[in-house]
Amino acid sequence: MNWFALILAGIFEIGWPLGLKMAQSAPSGKLGWVALAVVSMGISGMLLFYAQKSIPIGTAYAVWTGIGAVGTLAIGIIFFNDSASTLRLLSALFIVAGIIGLKVF
Numbered sequence: 001m002n003w004f005a006l007i008l009a010g011i012f013e014i015g016w017p018l019g020l021k022m023a024q025s026a027p028s029g030k031l032g033w034v035a036l037a038v039v040s041m042g043i044s045g046m047l048l049f050y051a052q053k054s055i056p057i058g059t060a061y062a063v064w065t066g067i068g069a070v071g072t073l074a075i076g077i078i079f080f081n082d083s084a085s086t087l088r089l090l091s092a093l094f095i096v097a098g099i100i101g102l103k104v105f
Contacts, residue, residue, distance in 0.1 A: 002051045002054045003051070003055065005047045006051035006060055007063075009043075009047030009048045010064050010067025011071065013065070014040075014071040015037065015039075015040025015041075016041045017037075018037075019035075019037030019038075020033070022036075051064075058102065059102045059103060063099050066095050069092075
């Protein structure tokens, strides 16, 4: 259950940069997007707190930030026309490989 909470925390970690990005580009409703960002931060942090009860802190933090970083990169590529260069995608792959390595070893 703690691993599920950690993965969910990582997904909510994607929500706050998305909310802030949308607040910058939205002609109206900026406060709603900022609220989404703040709520996402809170939920993400609470789920990370729960997950660390049985998952080592270094592993939990790496998984949490890794899901947030790679997920936000994917959101940027898909919805905001961010660069999807080979080196950027390879770098994201290294992040994922590092997270898997922390879990396996």
